Amino acid sequence: MKNVIHLMAGIFILTVFASCGSNKDLQERAPAQFNEVFYTYNSDGIQLNIPVAVIQDERITMDAVYFHGMKSPLKKSEEKPNLYVANFRMGSGDMVMDEDPKKEYGNKPPQLPEESPFSIDEDEAILVFTQNDKMRYYKLTGIVEKE
Template sequence: MKNALRFMAGILILTVFASCGSNKDLQEHIPAQFSEVYYTYNSNGIRLNIPVTTIQDQRISLDAVYFHGMKSDLKKSEEKSNLYVADFRMGSGDMVMHKDPKEEYGNKPPQLPEKSPFDIDDDEAILVFTQNDQVKYYKLTGIVEKE
């Protein structure tokens, strides 16, 4: 009887710890509003542009984004204060190939794939943000390609 009770207590404890680790839910609302999210191709790969119309900077920080099977950090644009950008290296840029490996210094390898924590379509991205010291996720939809 004691062994059965210990076994049941062990399973209960494992279940509680397992459920804490899998707390990756998509948020339905975020303390920010976005304009049309779009991406462009450049010589290095893809640039995802996230125009922000309003954001509560003191409440959240936009950290990273999953898009097209890769993950990249988000940076505030230097030209536009309301634009966040993420660059995804596809490895299609010019690379220096030389018999002396020192001459190839500066070549950037293509970005490795990184699976999104959620299933997304080609016109969707997962925005990773921090609110109250907790990492949260929000799905951006309707992403279009611009030239």
């Protein structure tokens, strides 16, 4: 009887901890009004561009994005104030290879893959943002490639 009580208590505690860790839900409502989201390939890898039409800067912070099996922080463009950019290094740029390791110092390694907390298609991304001090997720769809 005592073992059954210990087993039930253990299962209860595991259930509580498991439900806390899986409290990641996609938001139905967009944190901002987005224009057409697109990506381009450059010498370093992929650049994802998220143009924002309207956002409440005082309540929402755009943090990161999952795209094509990688995660990258979002940065506000200096040239265009309503554009957020994420860069994903693919390791395809020119690398210096030399006997002297000091000459290879500037080489950037490719970005490591990082799985998205949600399943997404090739034309989708998961936007990670903070709203009222809580981390939230939103799925961006219909992302197109531009040249």
